[in-house]
Amino acid sequence: MKPYNKNLKQSSRDLRNHMTEAEKLLWSKLRGKQILGLQFYRQKPILNFIVDFYCPVANLVIECDGGQHFTDEGLKVDRIRDEALAQLGLKVLRFDNGQVLKQIDNVVHEIHNTLYIK
Secondary structure: OOOOOHHHHHHHHHHHHOOOHHHHHHHHHHHHHOOOOOOOEEEEEEOOEEEEEEEOOOOEEEEEEOHHHHOHHHHHHHHHHHHHHHHOOOEEEEEEHHHHHHOHHHHHHHHHHHHHHO
């Protein structure tokens, strides 16, 4: 298991209780070991971050990005975060909310292919 920040436990619970529509849709495809029988967790604290979805067996993090991620500041923060997660051996897949909401089959296919290659 990757480093867990217990100080983020309540924030993580709050995020699970207030998921975006894109997160809800993607979670409906990940939960219950639907992809290759692998367990995913949602809103999982790792280091000082809360990742949207995490598959520990595959060392995979999946992020659903809203508009704030596409500002100069958002891109910078995401780059720093992705580098920190990569140092733990985690691969980060990012999808924007529009992709998830409008092309969920393509998103699931890309996740499946990423997991299958591992």
